[in-house]
Amino acid sequence: MTSFPPAPARLGRFVLHRFRPHLYVTYGLLWVLALESTAVAATGRAWRPSGATWVRVTSVVLALLFLRMLDEQKDLAHDRVHHPDRPLVTGAITAAELRGAMAVITVGAAALNAALSATDSLLLLAALGYGLLLAALERLSSAVRDRQLLGLAVTYPVQVVLGAYVYGSLVAAGTVTADWRGAVLLALSACVFLHFEFARKTAWEAPPGARLYAADIGPRRSALVTAGFAAGAVGCQVPLCAPDGPLGLLPCLAAALPAWGTLRFLSARRGAWPMPTAIGFVVATYLALITRAVLWP
Structure with a gap:
C-alpha cells in the first residue's frame, strides 16, 4: 500500500x-521596503x-x-x-x-x-x-x-x-x-514588474506550449515594450527622487541593465531576452531606492 x-x-x-x-x-x-521607504523619503x-x-x-x-x-x-x-x-x-x-x-x-x-x-x-x-x-x-x-x-x-x-x-x-x-506621489509610486512599481514580466515572455522563437507576448506582437515589438516599461520606471523616479540631488538620481543608474538587455536581444536575433538584466533591474532599482531613503537627508 x-x-x-x-x-x-x-x-x-x-x-x-x-x-x-x-x-x-x-x-x-x-x-515593500522600496515602496515604503520611497513614500517616506519623498516627504x-x-x-x-x-x-x-x-x-x-x-x-x-x-x-x-x-x-x-x-x-x-x-x-x-x-x-x-x-x-x-x-x-x-x-x-x-x-x-x-x-x-x-x-x-x-x-x-x-x-x-x-x-x-x-x-x-x-x-x-x-x-x-x-x-x-x-x-x-x-x-x-x-x-x-x-x-x-x-x-x-x-x-x-x-x-x-x-x-x-x-x-x-x-x-x-x-x-x-x-x-497625495499624487502615491500614484507615481504605484506606477513606478508597475513599470518595474512589467519590465520583468515582458522580458521573461520575450523571445525570437516560441517553444511548444510557451505563452509568450512575443508570439502575439512579434519579438521586436515585445522588446520595445519591455524596454519602454524600464524607461517608464526611470521616468517615475524623476519627480520622486531628482529634487534630492545626486543621491536622488542613484536609482536611475539601474537603467543601464535594461538598455544592455535590449541591445543584446535585438542584435542577437535569436534566443530569449537575457533574464539576468531584467532580474538585475528589479533588484538594483529597489535596492537603490531603499539606500537613498536610508541615507536621506
Missing part, C-alpha cells in the same frame, strides 16, 4: 518547487523600518504565495499537456490541500493586519479577493484565458491592489499623507 507524506510536508515541497523563496520572498521584501524625512514594516512585508509575501497557489489551480488543464511534472498534475499536492492552505493564509494575514488597523486588513483582503475573482473570470472567458495581452490587462491589477495595500497602510498609520 502506497503511503503519502503528511500534508504539511507536501505543502512545504510545493512551496520550494513552485514558490521559490529566494525569488518570491526576496521580491516581496524589496518591493523629506529619513526612513527606518518599524514593526509595521515587517507586518507589511510578511503580508505581501503571504499574498504572493496565495496567488501562486491560485495560479497553480487555474493552469491545471494547460499544465497537464505542457508541464506534466508540476506538483498538482503529478499528485504531489492536491487542489483541496492548496485551498486549505489558502484559507489559512487568508485568516492569518487578516489577523496579522488587524493588529495595525481594520483598513490594513480590508486592503489586503481586497487583493486576495481580486485574485479569486480573476480565477472565476478565467473559467468563464476563453478570451481572458487564452489571449496573453488581454489576460495580462485583466490579471495585473492584483499587483496594483497589493501596492495600494502597502501605501494605504502607511496612510492609515499617519506615516504619510495621501
Whole structure:
C-alpha cells in the first residue's frame, strides 16, 4: 500500500518547487521596503523600518504565495499537456490541500493586519479577493484565458491592489499623507514588474506550449515594450527622487541593465531576452531606492 507524506510536508515541497523563496520572498521584501521607504523619503524625512514594516512585508509575501497557489489551480488543464511534472498534475499536492492552505493564509494575514488597523486588513483582503475573482473570470472567458495581452490587462491589477495595500497602510498609520506621489509610486512599481514580466515572455522563437507576448506582437515589438516599461520606471523616479540631488538620481543608474538587455536581444536575433538584466533591474532599482531613503537627508 502506497503511503503519502503528511500534508504539511507536501505543502512545504510545493512551496520550494513552485514558490521559490529566494525569488518570491526576496521580491516581496524589496518591493515593500522600496515602496515604503520611497513614500517616506519623498516627504523629506529619513526612513527606518518599524514593526509595521515587517507586518507589511510578511503580508505581501503571504499574498504572493496565495496567488501562486491560485495560479497553480487555474493552469491545471494547460499544465497537464505542457508541464506534466508540476506538483498538482503529478499528485504531489492536491487542489483541496492548496485551498486549505489558502484559507489559512487568508485568516492569518487578516489577523496579522488587524493588529495595525481594520483598513490594513480590508486592503489586503481586497487583493486576495481580486485574485479569486480573476480565477472565476478565467473559467468563464476563453478570451481572458487564452489571449496573453488581454489576460495580462485583466490579471495585473492584483499587483496594483497589493501596492495600494502597502501605501494605504502607511496612510492609515499617519506615516504619510495621501497625495499624487502615491500614484507615481504605484506606477513606478508597475513599470518595474512589467519590465520583468515582458522580458521573461520575450523571445525570437516560441517553444511548444510557451505563452509568450512575443508570439502575439512579434519579438521586436515585445522588446520595445519591455524596454519602454524600464524607461517608464526611470521616468517615475524623476519627480520622486531628482529634487534630492545626486543621491536622488542613484536609482536611475539601474537603467543601464535594461538598455544592455535590449541591445543584446535585438542584435542577437535569436534566443530569449537575457533574464539576468531584467532580474538585475528589479533588484538594483529597489535596492537603490531603499539606500537613498536610508541615507536621506
